[in-house]
Structure formats: structure tokens, C-alpha cells
Amino acid sequence: MAEWWRGAVTYQVYPRSFQDDNGDGIGDLAGITRRLDHIARLGCDAVWLSPIFASPMKDMGYDVSDYMNVDPTFGTLKDFDILVNRAHDLGLKLIIDQVLNHCSDQHPFFKESRQNRTNPRADWFIWQEPRHDGTPPNNWLSVFGGPAWTWDARRRQYYMHSFLAEQPEFNFRNPEVVDYMEKVLRFWLDRGVDGFRFDTVNYFYKDAKLRHDPADYRVKTEPDANPYTMQFHLFSKNQPENLGWLERIRRVLDAYGATTSVGEVGDAHMPIQLMGQYTQPGRLHQCYSFEMMGPDYSPAFFRRNIEEFFQGAPHGWPMWAFSNHDVKRHVTRWAKHGASQDLLARQAGLLLLSMQGSICLWQGEEIGQTDTELDFEELTDPQGINFWPEPIGRDNTRTPMVWDGSANGGFTTGKPWLPVKAPQLARNVASQQGKPDSVLETYRAALAFRRANPALIRGSTTFLDTPDPILAFTRDTPGQSLLCIFNLSPHPTSVNLTGLGAPTGPGQGITLQGQRLTLGPNAAGHLTVKGPVAVI
Secondary structure (H helix, E strand, O other): OOOOOOOOEEEEEOHHHHOOOOOOOOOOHHHHHHHHHHHHHHOOOEEEEOOOEEOOOOOOOOOOOEEEEEOOOOOOHHHHHHHHHHHHHOOOEEEEEEOOOEOOOOOHHHHHHOOOOOOOOOOOEOEEOOOOOOOOOOOOEOOOOOEOEEEEOOOOEEEEOOOOOOOOEEOOOOHHHHHHHHHHHHHHHHOOOOEEEEOOOOOOOOOOOOOOOOEOOOOOOOOOOOHHHHEOOOOOOOOOOHHHHHHHHHHHHHOOOOOEEEEEEOOOOOHHHHHHHHOOOOOOOEEEEOHHHOOOOOHHHHHHHHHHHHHHOOOOOEEEOOOOOOOOOHHHHOHHHOOOHHHHHHHHHHHHOOOOOEEEEEOOHHHOOOOOOOOHHHOOOHHHHHOOOOOOOOHHHHOOOOOOOOHHHHOOOOOOOOOOOHHHHOOOHHHHOOOOOOHHHHHHHHHHHHHHOHHHHHOEEEEOOOOOOEEEEEEEEOOEEEEEEEEOOOOOEEEEEEEEEEEEEEEEEEEEEOOEEEEEEEEEEEEEEEEEEEEO
């Protein structure tokens, strides 16, 4: 089916942390291949692999030194081909990360570019003269701290980087760069991948005039831990020229048939609007942002984001996620809203899998995994190290997948690259297998229920004006209507509703007596609809 991705559920794998098969403490492609049946049995449609390309690993693979080869840490191209074939045998699509905005400073192209101003790749990166006082050309900041410009003595110019100084940014205004990036996409499509997740998809183009970013209009009472968030990034990203590149990506993908693209929109000011703009017909298939990966867990918050997207971009398509490799796990983040970890974890899964759009699950989410408390000496993430102790960084969410209760959770026979600690070890796949009330089996049931009900995959969404802390909405297709209802608090509550049939599918804490719906702590579930639904 050409549009298999619309409403599909993708499972994100962080290769370093999924399964180590050679005992070096770092996950690898052979390990992922061995564990793919877990993802298939869960009921997902696709797998997204975070970067596996050759890299010095200054930013754990998001600094690529060879776009057309696998890093030896993870295996070989042959191992990758085996993984692709196994995924397809299991009925899973395979999506891989593409980090095209920037590369490693060890990439041969950057090494050549920095030699002088006349070499064939002199204009492949963003180079600029210093101002007369020797300072960088503008006030742009790096997400990872400090200026977004680093001085290079050989060229006597600054080069630009939105992240680490070891991650120089390509100049997408150079047609040769764009041609090369298309070649990279075709290389992996020819190897059988079903699509791409594009890192920092709104960063590709910068303001041609290199104008200063203004201060954030949202006045701060004190400095943020990361000064990057104190600017309104009008000129260092989100440029209109970006759209032409996204349209070219779509043409390439369309030539390969039933493929897909997912864009990561990183923006604090207009993420939902950019998601809609980037997924208009002829552009990316779907986009996600970090909007639902923050601290808010209220009915108004979820309603606002979903309504804002579909009202602003009726022809666009979102991908929703509650956690990923860059943020605190949601069971930890929203802990105060749960009567227990399991109740909250199950509710979050049932809620996410009821939303209109495509869905992305972060590895370990299906067992209710929590963040790992790490000491400074245990960190590897440059963001966490640079801004210690706040923001806390990303290692805490990236610790290894826990398969069983044995040493290191069955992840490795060696010393894991990040530790598996007791609170995480207690939440493992084996201990939840076959237990109907476990987080794992709830996710499996919710995924099966979503797949079996067209209203949850393609149906429109209508929110009800229910009182806090109740979130309620219907998902409707011409042949089916379901009410999805959630008590987003650790305390019981109730509401009277018309038009309801019986509870259906997986759920927790829901009792219907006449028109009175009683919702226990973190209640979640679905009911059939037999007439107009209204609060009375």
C-alpha cells in the first residue's frame, strides 16, 4: 500500500543501546536483527534506526564521517543488508536516520574544504569572514553551548555549526551539496530501506544575509541554563528556501514507490506550524516536533496541539511521540500525574495510540522504562557534560534496553557503554511477558486494537468539552466512531455523557452505569458510540 505510513506506528531503535551481540558493551546491527521479532510481536509497522554511519562518535553518530558506510562499532554493510531482509521478512518497514545538515569535522569533504579558499569543496560549508574586531560574523549560538562559529586558522575564516564545533554545517546554497545529498539518499534506497528520518529538518538553510537572531520575545526573569533558548531563531533556521529541498527529497522518494519520510522539527516558537508547512502535499510525508515531549500533561495541552495542527494544515500529517533519544522519558517526566508508574505508563500508551496521525514509540517505552540517574563521571553526552547539572543531558534516556533480569539486563556480556541500574533492571521484557496487566501486554493490546479499528488510523478527531482532568475525543470514519477518554490525574473522577455504548478494547479504570462514566486514577480506554456524544 503506497500510504502504509499514514497512521502507522514506528519503533525507534537507538543502535548503541538495543542489543550487543559481540560482547563489547555497545549495541550492534546483529543484535538489532536478533531482536526484531520483539518489535514485530509488539505490533509495530516500522523501525527507525538512529545513525549507524561511520563516525568519530563525538555526538554518538550524529557527526557522520562517511555517509555510505556503516561504523565498525555496529558492523558492516553486509550486516545492514541482513537486517533489512529480516525486517522485511517480519513485515516491518525500515527507516534510517539521515543527518544531512552537518557532518563530522573528520569527513573528507570538510578536511578538504578547510585547506584553503580555492579547493573544489571550498564552498561546501558555511564559511564567513570575521568582523573587523575579529569576532564572529553574527550572534548565532550553538545548541550545545557557545557561539555557532569556530575560527579556522588555515582559511582565516569562521565556519558555522549549530551543534558541536566538530559538526560543521553544509552550505545547501551550493547546488553541488544538494546533488551529493540526493546521491546519499539513493544509495540507501537502492539497498532496500523504506524511508528516512531527517535530523534537524528545519536547519538546512540559513539567512542569506546572516542577520543577527533577536532576543526571545518571551521575557526571561533570569538567564536560562542554555543561552541558546534565550534567542528567537528567525535567521539561523526555518528559512523559506528549505521548502525546495524538502520537495526534492519527496520527488526522490516517490520515484522509489511506497517509501516515507519523517522530519524532526526542532523549534521552540512555531513547531506545530512548521510540521504542517513541511508536510503539505509534495513535501515530507510526516513530521514530529518536541511539543509533546515537555512537562505538560493536561487535557488543554493535548487538545490544543492536535487541533492546531489539523486546523492549520488539513492536508498535512503529523507524527506524535511522547519520548525519544533526546528527552527525558515520559514516565519520569510526568511522574507526578500518575497514581503509580504502571498506571501512568499504560495510560500514556493508550493515549498516544489513540491519536490522529502516525505514532513513534521510543525503545523501552513499551515496558514503562524510566530515566536512569547518572553521576557526572558516567556521562558521555556532550550536551549533558557542557550544561551539568541542568539541563541534565540525554544519556539518562539512552541507557541499554532491558530484556531480562540478568546482569546488564541481557543487553551485553561485556561492560555496557552506559550502566544498567537496579530501577531500570526491574522493568524488563521477560518479567512482563504474558502478564495481561503489564505495560508490555497493554501496549501489545493497544497496538492490535489500533490496527483493527480504522477510526484510530484514519478517523477525524472531535474533542469534547469535558472538565479537567478529563481528556475526551471521538475518532470518526463513515463506518465507525469511538470515544477515547482519559483521566489525566492520580485521583478518581466522573462525567455524564450521552450517546455511549459499551467499553471496548484495552483500558483501565473505566465503569459505565447508564450515562455516568466513572474514571479511576489514570483511567484510559475507548467506548463505542451509538449516538451524538455530549457532556450533560
